[in-house]
Amino acid sequence: MAHSSQPAFSSARLLRACLYAVLILFAVYYLLPLFVMLVNSVKTLDEIRGGNMMAFPENFTFEPWLTAWSSAQIGVEPTGLSPYFINSILMVVPAVTISTFLGALNGYVLTKWRFPGDKIVFGLMLFACFIPFQIVLIPMARVLGTIGLAGTTSGLVLVHVVYGLGFTTLFFRNYYAAFPDELIKAAKMDGAGFWRTFTRILLPSSGPIIVVTVIWQFTNIWNDFLFGASFADFDSMPMTVALNNLVSSSTGVKEYNVHFAGAVLAALPTLIVYVVSGRYFVRGLMAGAVKG
Amino acid sequence: MSFLQIDKVCKSFGPINVLRDISLDVEEGGFLVLVGPSGCGKSTLLNTIAGLEKLTTGEIRIEGNVIDDLEPADRNIAMVFQSYALYPNMNVGQNIAFGLEMRGMPKDERDAKVAEVAKTLQIEHLLDRKPGQLSGGQRQRVAMGRALVRNPKLFLFDEPLSNLDAKLRVDMRTEIKRMHQTFGSTIVYVTHDQIEAMTLGTRIAVLKDGIVQQYGTPAEIYNDPSNMFVADFMGSPAMNLIPATVRGHAIEMSRAGDDPLVLSFDALPVTVSARNGQDVIVGIRPEAITDAAGRGGEKSIQATCRIDVVEPAGADIYAITTLGGKEVVTRLHQDWSGSANQAADLLFNLEKIVFFDPQSGERLR
Numbered sequence: 001m002a003h004s005s006q007p008a009f010s011s012a013r014l015l016r017a018c019l020y021a022v023l024i025l026f027a028v029y030y031l032l033p034l035f036v037m038l039v040n041s042v043k044t045l046d047e048i049r050g051g052n053m054m055a056f057p058e059n060f061t062f063e064p065w066l067t068a069w070s071s072a073q074i075g076v077e078p079t080g081l082s083p084y085f086i087n088s089i090l091m092v093v094p095a096v097t098i099s100t101f102l103g104a105l106n107g108y109v110l111t112k113w114r115f116p117g118d119k120i121v122f123g124l125m126l127f128a129c130f131i132p133f134q135i136v137l138i139p140m141a142r143v144l145g146t147i148g149l150a151g152t153t154s155g156l157v158l159v160h161v162v163y164g165l166g167f168t169t170l171f172f173r174n175y176y177a178a179f180p181d182e183l184i185k186a187a188k189m190d191g192a193g194f195w196r197t198f199t200r201i202l203l204p205s206s207g208p209i210i211v212v213t214v215i216w217q218f219t220n221i222w223n224d225f226l227f228g229a230s231f232a233d234f235d236s237m238p239m240t241v242a243l244n245n246l247v248s249s250s251t252g253v254k255e256y257n258v259h260f261a262g263a264v265l266a267a268l269p270t271l272i273v274y275v276v277s278g279r280y281f282v283r284g285l286m287a288g289a290v291k292g
Numbered sequence: 293m294s295f296l297q298i299d300k301v302c303k304s305f306g307p308i309n310v311l312r313d314i315s316l317d318v319e320e321g322g323f324l325v326l327v328g329p330s331g332c333g334k335s336t337l338l339n340t341i342a343g344l345e346k347l348t349t350g351e352i353r354i355e356g357n358v359i360d361d362l363e364p365a366d367r368n369i370a371m372v373f374q375s376y377a378l379y380p381n382m383n384v385g386q387n388i389a390f391g392l393e394m395r396g397m398p399k400d401e402r403d404a405k406v407a408e409v410a411k412t413l414q415i416e417h418l419l420d421r422k423p424g425q426l427s428g429g430q431r432q433r434v435a436m437g438r439a440l441v442r443n444p445k446l447f448l449f450d451e452p453l454s455n456l457d458a459k460l461r462v463d464m465r466t467e468i469k470r471m472h473q474t475f476g477s478t479i480v481y482v483t484h485d486q487i488e489a490m491t492l493g494t495r496i497a498v499l500k501d502g503i504v505q506q507y508g509t510p511a512e513i514y515n516d517p518s519n520m521f522v523a524d525f526m527g528s529p530a531m532n533l534i535p536a537t538v539r540g541h542a543i544e545m546s547r548a549g550d551d552p553l554v555l556s557f558d559a560l561p562v563t564v565s566a567r568n569g570q571d572v573i574v575g576i577r578p579e580a581i582t583d584a585a586g587r588g589g590e591k592s593i594q595a596t597c598r599i600d601v602v603e604p605a606g607a608d609i610y611a612i613t614t615l616g617g618k619e620v621v622t623r624l625h626q627d628w629s630g631s632a633n634q635a636a637d638l639l640f641n642l643e644k645i646v647f648f649d650p651q652s653g654e655r656l657r
Contacts, residue, residue: 187390190390
């Protein structure tokens with residue numbers, strides 16, 4: 001018995017070893033760009049020019065990070081990326097909050113307060129998820145101009161809320177579709193109206209889907225370049241557009257180390273959001289997938 | 293005047309009529325059970341009483357006041373749901389207090405009420421737990437507590453026992469009956485389980501396809517079914533429905549491998565005797581066919597039948613014979629000594645026999 005099971009055992013181990021080898025290979029492959037960015041952002045410019053891109057820094061320096069943050073030349077002023085980082089925060093926080101809240105409200109109405117034609121309304125909102133960004137640029141510019149929000153952070157918030165509503169509604173609708181109707185009925189019998197049922201019963205049970213939606217919206221809005229480049233003026237420019245201006249500026253020397261540091265700075269918030277709540281993201285997506 | 297009056301209620305979803313002209317009255321402190329197979333409209337009727345569904349035509353009155361236009365919360369009705377519908381984000385105490393909180397009752401009053409109800413239902417030790425940490429029976433108690441705490445005029449139960457295992461179901465059934473006796477509350481209870489209906493109800497309404505088939509006390513429903521559907525649906529094992537032919541004052545049923553069995557009556561109901569030579573359906577409960585050792589009642593006829601299958605059930609023995617081409621269940625005493633594939637003497641209690649029209653299924657009286 002023990003004799004015969006020995007080869008089977010070791011071949012299973014071999015298989016497992018291969019599996020891990022492949023997984024590690026892929027992990028390295030995916031992490032390599034990040035490694036290059038991090039390593040080169042702490043080298044001096046001379047070292048980058050003279051040496052290997054993959055090598056560890058010989059003279060470790062934070063100078064490029066400080067430059068990228070506070071004194072790099074963006075456009076005409078040597079302000080660094082910091083004001084644009086603030087711009088992005090000022091845009092992302094309200095846009096994510098409003099679109100998530102409205103998505104939850106839409107999901108609630110579409111599943112628990114059904115009305116004639118609700119499926120058509122949902123279908124149209126779903127359709128919004130599939131409209132390419134480019135198509136809405138000109139009409140949106142027109143709308144922003146008409147209501148006087150062109151070139152402002154508020155304008156960008158509006159654009160992102162409108163564009164994100166399709167996704168957030170989809171997320172919440174599917175989550176709430178699996179939420180038992182009897183609970184809503186019980187709340188009705190208990191005397192809770194539309195809003196109190198929403199805030200006291202539904203929202204407190206929506207943790208996973210809120211996390212999913214917030215991550216999704218935060219990442220998309222923070223990383224958006226097209227809307228930022230199209231609708232923001234110089235004072236409301238988000239981080240992504242400023243980074244592009246930094247990297248593609250045609251004056252002077254190409255400071256690769258500063259560019260790398262700036263790119264990492266721009267990517268940092270989404271990275272942090274993923275690390276902090278990534279496991280909820282996976283859990284939430286799974287829950288939605290199985291139940292919805 | 294009745295406490296709860298359901299007056300000619302109809303409900304349709306588009307072209308589908310779910311409830312058709314339903315009229316039921318319940319006295320104060322009564323226990324009305326709505327029973328029927330799935331899709332018969334019983335839950336819809338309950339929801340219209342609760343106000344969760346609007347009725348199409350008709351009226352529902354409580355103590356003479358029409359409640360059709362009131363919101364569910366304003367009807368002073370509490371409901372216990374099939375899944376219990378406990379709010380998963382709140383603990384037991386908050387669950388019970390939620391209805392009071394929504395009505396703006398101050399916190400100390402709320403706490404006192406919750407404590408009182410928790411004591412009655414013996415769930416004081418559970419007040420800080422979340423519904424997810426409770427067993428099925430405990431959830432059921434909490435759901436009842438949430439209904440009781442508001443002291444409503446009317447309780448609605450929507451199949452509250454169907455999620456429990458068999459043993460617990462019997463216990464909780466007793467619990468509900470006890471609650472009804474203790475508080476004297478008026479209850480409307482929906483179930484598809486005819487045993488629950490028989491044990492709990494003071495009045496039973498048997499529904500099928502949105503129509504009330506029969507409305508009466510459990511004894512009336514059981515002994516005096518108004519059509520074949522009610523006869524077949526209520527009682528376990530079900531009533532035997534045997535094809536037979538009328539011969540003057542007697543009815544005749546074919547018997548496998550033997551002469552037909554003839555049961556002679558002193559007097560058949562007029563509608564039956566008028567069908568001399570025609571077919572009728574004879575309805576007879578298993579306990580009305582018993583072994584010769586038991587007293588079958590004063591007007592009994594003894595006959596010999598061949599037993600096909602014997603099913604001992606502890607207190608009784610169910611023996612199956614064939615009459616009129618149908619399997620017929622008989623209920624014999626546990627000391628009966630016969631066995632399968634042998635002939636046995638059976639007593640037919642003529643007082644307990646009812647007749648149905650084979651085409652319409654309606655009772656012939």
